[in-house]
Amino acid sequence: MPIDQNKLKEKNIDFSKILDKVRVFAPATVANMICGFDILGFAVDEPGDEVKMYRVAEPGVRIRSIQGDDGRLPMDADRNTVSACVKMLLDDLGILQDIGVEIELIKHMPIGSGLGSSSASTVAGLFAINTLLGNPLTKEELMPYCVEGERLACGHGHADNVAPALMGGVTLVRGGEExxxxxxxxxxxxxxxxxxxxxxxxTRDARQLIKEKVLLKDAVTQWGNIAGVVAGLFTEDYELLGRSMHDIIIEPSRAILIPEFYAMKEIALSSGALSFGISGSGPSVVAVTKGREVAESVTRKIQEHLSTNGIDSYRYVSAVNVEGPKVLPFND
Incomplete structure (x- = not known):
């Protein structure tokens, strides 16, 4: 899915219809869906990140403020993934020197959570600038810029987080370069x-633990699990989903970085979860369930277990978010 800069410059931006401001929420995501490393993911209702974007007179892209990051994210517009991707898009549209925007980034989710924090911010920013301009691009045309944001954030331009965050629902990333x-x-x-x-x-440390080579028999098992997940989604076969969401390749390496992982897994599976595993690169973990009630019970029990072992935690329960990013009303 390369960026066709010539095609973008052919888009006519009506400057008289550009909005003065826009507020956008983009959702967190559960990348990998346990067994689908780098290819499967789904969006959730919470947590997520928020971007407020304002049109200003002075051309260029600037960060006005960042909240909720404990000072960890750069204010430099060329180094922050949100503003850098917005600049890239405006440049490819040929209007970077003709429009000015300022960005407020509100982080509602922790950095390094394994829930797609960087992708939620980037998606929110790109969805916001597209909305501000009158939606000249489709979500598919925004996707390469979202992937570039992941490359800037963690050095690897993968789409298992940004795809569900932007498109909503459950997504499969097929293919390599394109x-x-x-x-x-x-x-x-x-x-x-x-x-x-x-x-x-x-994330970088978690990726370094992954084996470069796997046994063919393990690969065949994993392929079967991924195929079972896809089939289970189409047929709404929850038992098949539970049997299929097992990771024998990535989880054994990454689980050692997450305290009490196997105890949490035992709690989840014995309490009715269909499956349990690592969300993205961790340390967040996810229990996949049929129905909200089981998910509420499982997360409560896991959180209680962590607390007795001196580990604080956050918990979230959500159905699959099929909408993706959305425009919010301003509250000021």
Whole structure:
């Protein structure tokens, strides 16, 4: 899915219709869906990130403020993934020197949570600038810029977070150099019970633990699991989803970075979860359930277990978010 700059410059931006301001929310995501490393993911209702974008007289893109990041994110517009991607898009449209925007980034989700924090911010920013301009681009045309944001954030331009955050629902990333994003159905009773333990697992470190080579028999098992997940989504076969959402390749390496992982997994599966695993690179974990009630019960029990072991945590329960980013009313 390369960026066709010539095609973008052919888009006519009506400056008289550009909005003065826009406020956008983009959702967190559960990347990998346990067994689909770098290719599967789904969006959730909460948490997520928010961007407020304002049109200003002075040309260029600037960060006005960042909230909720504990001072960890750069204010430099060329280094912050949100503003850098907005600048890239405006440049490709040929209007970077003709328009000025200022950005307020509100982080409602922790950095390094394994819930797609950087992708939610980037998606919110790109969706906001597209809305401000009158929606000249489709979501598919915004996707390469979202992927570039991931490359800037963690050095690897993968789409398993940005695809569901932008498109909503469950997505499959097929292909290598040219992205092919496939939307998959989301069963209505499919819920995620997410627990984010307060431990630090940097994405780069988590990726370095992954084996470069796997046994063919393990690969065949994993392929079968991924195929089972896709089939289960189409047929709304929750038992098949539960049997299929197992990771024998990535989880064994990454689980060692997450305290009490296997204890949490035992709690989840014995309490009715369909499956349990790591969300993205961790440390967040996810219990996939049929229905909200089981997800609520599982996350509560896991959080209680972590607390008795001296580990603070956040918990979230959500159905699959099929909408993706959305425009919010201003509250000021």
């Amino acid at each position: 992205l092919d994003i496939v939307k998959l159905p989301a069963p209505k009773e499919l819920y995620a019970g997410i627990v984010f333990p307060q431990v630090d697992v940097p």
